[in-house]
Amino acid sequence: MYSILLIISSIFAGFLGSLLGLGGGIIIVPVLTLALGIDIRYAIAASLISIVATSSGAAASFLKDHLTNLRLAVLLEVGTVCGAIVGFLLAKSINSQYLFILFGVFLLFSALMMLRKKEDHRADIDHPWSAKLKLAGKYSEKNGDLIHYKIANVPVGLFLMFLAGILSALLGIGSGIFKVMAMDGVMKIPMKVSSATSNFMIGVTATASAGAYFLRGDIRPEIACPVSVGIIVGSWIGARMMPKMPAATIRKIFVIVLTVVSVQMLMKGFK
């Protein structure tokens, strides 16, 4: 019974995640812990594996859209992977009650971010690091317009990626919302490029801690296998159904759900 519930929840998490442009982690960890009563450490480890699967599987489509900035992704992976190392070390010593609290706070933050109006920021001057590594790029809009963009505040962006890596390893999430916010808000990269580059990087960030959790024995196939398979199937369905779904309405409903789940996670943490 539990196994059926687990695979159905994972398919749903993958479906909703791909529909809303979120990773499955933000949905599956609360489901595994609050609804199925699984220990949060196993839930986080299983979630990371599912992120590796979805991100690695989808990398080709991100590249095909010509939106991913490959050179920038490689540079920012330095920050996320180093952050993941620190996050794993912190997770080893942190009490699981604090993980619930931190997760609850992150869910609230994500809900707020989903309400934010998306508008592009543009950098007027290329940062010297960006100029040296030739990170500035271009992409085509649907109407054929070629958009050239420069990249600002590279060191600050790198530091924020380090923080995103810590969160990813601690909470079993891809921390895509945080990465996009750093690239779009601080580095002034167009939103479409930020989202594609963030999605492309997520797999490597999650692998850094997933590998460590795996060798420590926290990735249990009884959970990780159905969760990964379910999320792969769910996100595949989600991507195909996206044009037919009222994504904006689902988004608004999801903000409320996210807030309720966040309160529940916080309550569990403070118990």
Place this chain on the structure above:
Amino acid sequence: MDELESLELRISKFLRAGVLAAGLLMLIGWISHLIFKGSSFELLKTYNAVSIDETLRMAIADNSWSELIAYLGLIILIALPITRVFLTAFLFLKQKEYVLAGIASFVLIALIISFSLGIEL
């Protein structure tokens, strides 16, 4: 699409095939584990630290091939992004982009360090 992007696209397509293979192994391993060994869900409600080394040794001793297939799927999955970083470093090197090749190699080394932290000494 420039040469670097088209080569990276080929790597990504290879990764997609890898994810499918890993997913298939995980599915076979999980279903056969459920059929032959039943659900072990209750054990996962409380955290119990058992290293991968010990788990695999027990699975081999018990002849639990379903568990071993599932673990093989997990290993393939974790190996995929590392392979991607390695190949990206190689691509940059081939294109004489030495700084970016160095950065990608640094990411690769950081990944290996991160993995080693999971081994309890």
